[in-house]
Amino acid sequence: MRSWASGSGPARGEGQRNAGRAHRAASFARIAFFRSTRGNQPAVAVELLISESKIRDRLEVMGRQIQGDYRDKPLTIVAVLTGSLIALADLVRQIRIPLRIALVQASSYRGATTNATTLVVNEAFAPDVAGRDVLLLDDILDTGQTLSALVEHLKDRGAATVRTAVLLRKIGRQIVPIEPDYCGFVIPDAFVVGYGLDYNDEYRHLPYVGVLREG
Numbered sequence: 704m705r706s707w708a709s710g711s712g713p714a715r716g717e718g719q720r721n722a723g724r725a726h727r728a729a730s731f732a733r734i735a736f737f738r739s740t741r742g743n744q745p746a747v748a749v750e751l752l753i754s755e756s757k758i759r760d761r762l763e764v765m766g767r768q769i770q771g772d773y774r775d776k777p778l779t780i781v782a783v784l785t786g787s788l789i790a791l792a793d794l795v796r797q798i799r800i801p802l803r804i805a806l807v808q809a810s811s812y813r814g815a816t817t818n819a820t821t822l823v824v825n826e827a828f829a830p831d832v833a834g835r836d837v838l839l840l841d842d843i844l845d846t847g848q849t850l851s852a853l854v855e856h857l858k859d860r861g862a863a864t865v866r867t868a869v870l871l872r873k874i875g876r877q878i879v880p881i882e883p884d885y886c887g888f889v890i891p892d893a894f895v896v897g898y899g900l901d902y903n904d905e906y907r908h909l910p911y912v913g914v915l916r917e918g
């Protein structure tokens with residue numbers, strides 16, 4: 704099993720100054736912390752990847768960095784539904800400067816006749832971002848398509864600046880070149896749940912991030 708020592712390289716680009724060092728998630732714990740069997744569905748176990756206390760510590764550091772970087776700026780944190788809700792709630796309570804919170808929902812649809820995907824943005828809970836310094840918060844950077852499309856979308860809406868923050872960054876899957884300005888943890892290429900992330904809309908409530916395993 705691959706081991707993920709702490710202290711990976713920081714995010715590059717403009718965000719490097721801000722990002723600090725994204726932490727490598729710890730090795731997968733061998734213990735199944737959460738196991739469920741329902742009806743005739745296969746048993747599913749969640750193996751601990753990042754503990755509640757590690758997430759708390761990391762968000763505290765990220766919050767302090769954001770607070771320093773946005774002092775005296777009109778900050779709006781735009782969180783991507785639904786996966787970033789729990790990170791949003793914990794992160795904003797570490798930031799002690801005035802800020803606004805907005806929510807967007809992004810759904811991608813694959814064309815019936817082509818492989819091209821279209822991202823549809825629902826802004827029902829997004830106030831006007833024109834002239835604001837926007838920090839876009841998502842749960843996980845996987846291929847990078849969602850984050851980069853939303854950055855362009857927010858710039859089109861007149862945001863003064865747009866930076867990005869992610870709780871997790873999956874290694875080896877990115878196809879769109881975007882460097883998050885703030886990154887919580889770099890994780891291996893595995894499907895993760897918990898702390899906002901779901902499988903079939905379940906597991907979001909787990910206070911830690913884990914890897915879903917069947918059996």
Ligand code: XMP
Pocket residue numbers: 783786841842843844845846847848849850893894895896900901902
């Ligand atoms: P892209 O590929 O656009 O994807 O960077 C970002 C979105 O994909 C979802 N995603 C995951 N959700 N466990 C999840 O629960 C995962 O391991 C995972 N990988 C990607 C997520 O909604 C994210 O916002």
